[in-house]
Every structure is written in C-alpha cells, then in structure tokens.
Amino acid sequence: MMKLLPLIFLLLFVVGISGTPVAGEQKASVMITGYQVSPEALMYNDIGTVTVTVKNMEAVQSVRILEASLLEREIKVLSDPYVSIGSLGPGESLNLSFTIKAGYTDGIYYPRLLLEAENAENIRYQIPVKIDSTPLTIGVKEIPEEIVKGERTEIKLAVGNPRPNTVTGVKIVAADENMIPSEVFMGTLSSDETKVASFNFTPQTRGVHTLTFSLEFKNGDNPHSAALSIPLNVTESKKSAELILTGIELESTLRMSVYKITGDINNAGLEEARSVVMKVGEGAGIEAVDPYKAYFVGLLSPDDFSSFELDVKVDETVTKVPLLIEYKDDEGNLFSTTEYISIERHQTTSSKELPVSMIALLVVIALLIIGVVAYSWKRR
C-alpha cells in the first residue's frame, strides 16, 4: 500500500495538469478569408454593402464569435454591429454583411472590421472601399447638318461608362413628344464600354428646338441620372413640295347651308407631293358632307396642279371654313397645312327678312294704290 501512494499522487498530478488552464496557452485561430464590396465603386451618397468572410482555422476546436463591427469616419455604417453571433465550428466560415453609405468625397477608404471571439485573438482588419462619383457620359454621335420641318431626322446618341465598375439598368428617355422611340433601354454597361441608341425626330415647326434626353442608370441599387440637351435649328426644306390653293370658289347648293368648294391645288415646290388629300377641317358648326367629304388628288408633281371639290355644311355663324391639305414626301413623311376659305353670304339671298328700304317701297306702293282706288270710288 505504501508503495502505491507515490503512484497515486503522480496520477492525480497528471490529471490536475490536464484539467487546469495555465498561463501562456495557445489561442484558437480565426481568420478573415475574404471580403466583397458591392457596388465595387460607390458614387456620392450611394448605399452599398461590405461582406466579410470569417473562417475558423482550427481543425478540432470550435470558436465562439462574440462581436463584429465595422468602423469608419468618412463612410457611414448604417447597420448595427453583430453581437453574440455564436460558435463557428472547425473549418467553418461565416459571412458578415455591413450596410454602408458613401460620403461626398471621392477616394479610397479603409473601414476597419473589429472581430472579437472567445479564446481567440481579436481581429482588426481593414477593407478598402472605393468612392468614385464619375458619372456615365452621354453625347451626340450622329446628327444631320440640316434638320427640316416635317422630315424625319435620325439622331444617334452614345453612352459611355468611364466608371471602374459595371452599371445596370441603363436607359435613355426622350422628353420631346415628336421623338420616336420615347425610351431606349440599353441594360448593363461594363466599365469603359460604349453603347449607341438611335432616335427619330420629326419637327413640326420651324425655329430653334431643344431636345432633352435623360440618361438613367443604377450603380448597385442606387439610381442615378444625367441630362443631355441638344439645341437644333429646324428650317424649311428648300426643295420640298409647296402646295398652294388658287381659283377657290364657294357655291351654294340645293341643300340648305351646304356649300360646294372648288378650286385648284398647285405644287409650287421642287419635289413631288404624294398622296395629296384635301379635307374639310374640324370646327364648330362645320361638317363635311357627301358626295365629297374629302378629295383625293394623289401625286402632284412640281409645277403641276389639280382641281378639287369639297362639300361642306356650315352654320349661319360660320365665316371661315378650314381646308386641311395632307401629303407625303418620297420618304413617307406626312405633312399637313390648313388654309381658310371665307364664306360671304349675300344678304339679299340669305336673309330671311326684307331690307328696310324694300319694306318702305312696298308700303308706299300699297298706300299709293289704296289712295288711287279710294279716289276713283269717291269720284264715281
């Protein structure tokens, strides 16, 4: 028994060593194995995310992550720090995401990730975040030198991405109602990539027009826009067809308030006018009636003319009848002009009342006859 005592003490000693921690023990290993900033480069005031990957490098031992936070003065961290995250098994990884908001100064910033784990060294890790507010560029790629009223003009716009990252949802919206299409969607635009969009513009009036386009895109989830204004000087075509009405006559017909308008339509321009159609314009108390509600003239060559005929019913108050002239050029562009025809009603034929002078004449004649008859009977 006495020989066993030293052996028992040795055993207890060994057990005691293994069950009690001692100063200078090696701590568990936790590492930041990766990070991701989305979008890759933020613009002013953009909101993005920073995602870090934390990995337990131990082969057998779990590590309990206590707290993780991201700190930076220039970049605002919108999300709260992670607290009591939980245990990370051996070899396991964990992604931690932080929401950030960019400031107003471009540059590269290094927000610090502070990670605190039980039985592990605290981790301080700097993550580079780039703020670059360079916008997309939009410009005119092609535009005709001369823009003519009523003719379709193709305008090509180029959109470039000088940013270091890809942007999405790129589209150009036209503000002018005479622009077709009103919107062109271009989708994703990679860094240093350029895409071209085409618009067709048909000006209806002469003079200076300002075309306004809005370029819209997304950097991550953040919408951005840029504007482009293009001043244009719209002129009349020097060669286009020029339709002139001559020999206009307005004649009353058998039908009440129905007039027949006849005349000649002449092409005084240097180009052909195709599909020329004459119509009675709209207006209060004006109604086109059969048999010629509209008159199809067809092709009208330069220096050529054609007769036309229209039937219109007008109210008593109407003094002018609008005539609408529509035609197309060789490219199918539709042109329209309106001419007004005055209605002159002859008082003697349209008035339902006798002029005062005529009534006076009638009264004088009646009195004269009555007087003469009375006199003849008196002298009988």
Add this chain to the structure above:
Amino acid sequence: MLDVLINPNKFFEARMKGAESLKIPLLIVLISGMISGIAAFLMTGITLEMLRETLPPEALGLASTIGGISAFVAAVIGSLLIWVVFAALFFGISALLKGEGTFKRTLEFVGYGYIPMIIGGLISAVLLYNFISTAQIPHVTDPTEIAEVITQWMTKNPMVQLSSIISILFMLWSANIWVFGLRHARNLSTKNALITVGILVAVYILYSVWQLGVLG
C-alpha cells in the same frame, strides 16, 4: 289717259261714247307683255346658269340666247292670250249676271286695265334684276332640280317674294279699273261688276299667294 288710273269711271263713261277700238288696248297689253318678257328673259338666263357645269360652254351660250328670246316671245304672246282669256271669262261671268255688251268692248276695256300692270311689271323686273345680279346661283346636274331651286326662291327669297307682292298690289289696281270697265262695257251694276271681277281676281291672287308658300 291718266283718268283710266285715277278716275276710271269717268274715263270708261267717255269711251262708251266713242267707237270700239282695240289699238290702244293692244299696245298697252303688248308693252305689258314685253315687260313680262324681260323678266322671263332674265329668269331663263338664271335657269340656264344653273346648268353651266352640265352643258358645254358653247351650248350654254346658244341655249341662253335662244332660250331668252323664246321666253320673251312666249311672254308677249302669253300676255295677249291671257288678255283674251280674262276678257272672255269676264264676258262669261257677266253674262251670267245678265250683262249686256259686245265682247270687243269688253276686250278693249280689259286691255286698258293692263296699265297698272305695266308699272308693276317694271318695278318687279328691277327687283328681279337686283336679285339675279346678287344671287348665288347653285349648280345643278339634274334639270329636274331647277324647279326645286325656283320654288325655293319663290318661297324663301325675300326679293322674289317682294316682287310677287308688288305684282299682286298692281293686279288689285287693275281689278279696280276692270270693275268700272265692265260696269260700262257690260252695263252691269257696281255690285255685279265687283262680283264678276272679284271671282277671277280672287282666284288669281289666291294662286299667287299659294305660289309664295304662304298657303303651302
């Protein structure tokens, strides 16, 4: 001659003493007929003008000339016929009222009664000319539509209506002369002379008023 207008009783009383003569009455009726002929000439011109898009220009010019002259001649002949017809009717009606006298005398006195219608015809012709010179002449493609246009003018146009009313007034004046004329020519009482003339003139006036659309 002025007496026939203002004092027809005295005029016809004096004429009864003279021989029956149709020279002056014929002249009066011819003048009246020629004035009616002028109006007919104008109306023919305006009627053919409606067909200016239907007829070729040469045909239109020829038709205007021939038509106008024909209308003039027809109006003159028509006036002479109406004179005779009126006299015959007066003679017949007065015969029923036991009137006595020759038809020639009746024809003579009825002819004198055309004098007011010369004045009335002149005024109506001036008014008609005024209407034609300012009217919007519609184009018609179907000649049957011409009657419709003229009816519209008769019933709707104040100048044409005024012309018709004046004709009626002067017809009343003529009727007054005829009353005294028949009284002497057919030896009627004033009452019977009034009835004789009144029946025919009333029919004529009613027809004229109906043409104006007042009774339509």
